[in-house]
Amino acid sequence: MITREALFDDLSALLGKGGLLTESGDMERYRVDWPGYRGAEPLAVARPTTTRQVAEVVSYCHRHDIPLVPQGGHSGLVGGALPDADYPELVVSLERMASVRQVDPINFSMSVDGGCVLQSIKDAAEAADCDFPLSLGAQGSCQIGGNVSTNAGGLNVLRYGMMRQLVLGLEVVLPDGRIYNGMKALHKNNAGYDLKQLFIGAEGTLGIVTGAVLKLFPRPQVSRTALLACPDIDAVLGLYALARRSCCDLLTAFELVPRACLELAMEASPDLRDPLEAPSPVYVLMEAAASGPVDLEAMIEDLFERGFEAGMLTDGVLASSDTQARNLWHIREAMLEGQRNRGEHLRTDVSLPISSLTAFHQRASDEIQALCPQATIIAYGHIGDGNLHFNILPPPGLEAEARAALLHELEERLFEIVDDFDGSISAEHGIGRFKQTAFLETLPEPEYEIMRGLKRLLDPRYLMSPGRILPRPIE
Ligand SMILES: Cc1cc2nc3c(=O)[nH]c(=O)nc-3n(C[C@H](O)[C@H](O)[C@H](O)COP(=O)(O)OP(=O)(O)OC[C@H]3O[C@@H](n4cnc5c(N)ncnc54)[C@H](O)[C@@H]3O)c2cc1C
DSSP states (O other), rough: OHHHHHHHHHHHHHHOOTTTSSHHHHHHGGGGGGTTOOOOOSSEEESSHHHHHHHHHHHHHHHOOOOOEEESSSOSSSTTSSOOOOOOOOOEEEOOOOOOEEEETTTTEOOOOOOBBHHHHHHHHTTTTTTTTOOOTTTTTBHHHHHHHTOOOOHHHHHHHHHHEEEEEEEOOOOTTTTTOOOOOSSOOOOOOOOOHHHHSSSSSSSSSEEEEEEEEOOOSSSEEEEEESSSHHHHHHHHHHHHHTTTOOOOEEEEEEHHHHHHEEEEEEOOOSSSOHHHHHHEEEEEEEESSOOOOOOHHHHHHHHHHSOSSSSEEOOOHHHHHHHHHHHHHHHHHHHHHHHOBBBEEEOGGGGHHHHHHHHHHOOOHHOOOEEEEEEEEEEEEGGGEEEEOOOTTTHHHHHHHHHHHHHHHHHHHHHHHOBBEEHHHHHHTTHHHHHHHHOOHHHHHHHHHHHHHOOOOBBSTSSSSOOOOOO
């Protein structure tokens, strides 16, 4: 086993000035993620600037049996990027690999470094009159390598799909330091197995994403945002089916916002006003966009009328300016902030067939309230994708231990119900470390064997993000 001093010397020489952090104070920010979870102090933090340097660091770790964990923008929600406490890990941060390599507006593609921040990618696409549609609350800090590795979804999945549908090519440093160069900008490629898909959603367990070729779309010329008040979730689903049919496939987002979330948003952002006169049990935040001259306003007004007639909505507002639209979307951001301000709570990310959402919501709410009548349920999400963030705020004033035990019990119950409805415990956030036990409990044997086989093939020493998704082998 190599000594810590030798490791520091070798990696510093390899990475150059500023390339390796070893002091506790310098490494502090690599131990925490957006929700505020803390990991252990890493062995050190490597900050390579090129794919070649990443490959050399990984190859070095492979030769010396050093576990490592790739890090992007620390916005993951399942603890995957947090350094482990039992087996000190080397953090490999991609923060200094943040360039847009090329934008090709004729091929509708762009190639970027793995550490490129999502917002910079969106800005560069826009500058070329294109759109990269991945859109999520963390876009100012999350990196494309993290988005690829978590197969991120976000607000526009309805129209454009998840990360898996937005990647044309990838460059990945494999766990032994070899480079898989799949940076092809091809919209069609049927030559053999589609290897890039292996790394999408692998949460850093099969390699480090150092580059990506992304699919672009024409930039929307017109878009309209509306907030609709609905009597219940059943009405929201009816409205969704109506909107899908009547909005010419131009819907980009269809988000469920219960009243409790709107109140959390107003609590977190005091400037925010109740957008409609009377409170409503649930709201829909929807957006439609087109890259050509389409009368979206007329289309949405027609939806309003038909929704009113069918009793699916009771009130609504159609933003008449970009500022108004931004204010409506601000509700979505502020409610996340509001939740975070309420301290530790159960954060879930389940998906169900869209047609089962009402029955699921009813049963889950009844059973959770029966287990803990003082808990507050806030179930919102990308309802057009069948993706519900069924989150639960525990009653205030609980001691840490009692709160953790309660949240665990509620999560177990909720996931059993998800399983009964043939749903998934992770629609988009992934498994990481926090959801591993629940994931393995219902993973069928053949799937487990295939996943373990892939891991062993690419990372036989279990050095790359060990203990995330799959457990470490018993030694
Ligand atoms: C406010 C907020 C809103 C969010 N909204 C959504 C949403 O709507 N939809 C959604 O899907 N997700 C959402 N997320 C979570 C989402 O997973 C992340 O925002 C994002 O995809 C993670 O990127 P990151 O760069 O921050 O990765 P990190 O948090 O740094 O890492 C996440 C995982 O990816 C791995 N990883 C990171 N970089 C690499 C790399 N280069 N190569 C290999 N592995 C790597 C890490 O090891 C870890 O397992 C949200 C998060 C926040 C905080």
